[in-house]
Amino acid sequence: MKSIRYSMLTRWLALALVVACCRVADACTCPPAHPQTHFCNSDFVIVGRVQKTFRGKDFYDAYKLKIRNTYKATPKAKVALQSGRLLTPSQDSLCGVSLQPRETYVITGRVVHLEAHVHLCGFVSKWREVTPRQRKGFRLLYKQGCTCKVHMNRRRSKSPNACTTGYNECYERHGICLHDREHRCRWTR
Structure with a gap:
């Protein structure tokens, strides 16, 4: 009876370790890319000031931006950006970004289902930190x-x-x- 308990306990501990390792491994990782690559591979490139932050549902948060400049926008991106709303995953493990209210950013992103999306694997930088070049x-x-x-x-x-x-x-x-x-x-x- 004791050996069965220890066997079950050992199995549960092994399962817990496997789950813990998977939780650590599911963090967001992105290969390094040059800003030019981000520009060329994105659906949109904007400079915008964050006005509001909204805690979303379905694993997404939203940011309301005042878009100051649009440097690139596909036809779908033009439609998606009309609202000035950007969606980002709400969890770090899903590559969500954190933008500060009243801060201006240069942002590259993708359009999914006519919604503008931004994540850590794109280019997101405070405009004041972007070099003149x-x-x-x-x-x-x-x-x-x-x-x-x-x-x-x-x-x-x-x-x-x-x-x-x-x-x-x-x-x-x-x-x-x-x-x-x-x-x-x-x-x-």
Whole structure:
């Protein structure tokens, strides 16, 4: 009888450890990406000031923004952004973002079912912390470089349509990858 209890207790403890490990492992992780990549892969890129925060249902919270600039918007994104409402997962493990009221952000996001969504794997930064070169990128130059691919984890690439960098903050904050006169992608000054 004692051995059956210990066996059951051991099984329950093993199950609890497995569940605990899974809970730790389900945290949000995103591969590093250059702001230009975020721009090119998003449905919208906006600069907006957070006006209100709403605790949502169905695992989503919402932010009401006053959109100051729209640097990119697909036709569906234009419709979704008319309300100035952004949805984000309410749990960190689902990659939800936390925005501060009365703060202005540059935000890239996706449109799902005609609703604007933002998450940690996109680009979300306080506008005052964005470098002048990044601002110029968002306004104009990143769009011109969308035919180029930026690889953050390689030292070199033989592709004429790629710029590479190895997690270098200088490239992230000041680099823009554009085609040169020979139609090869290069980092610009």
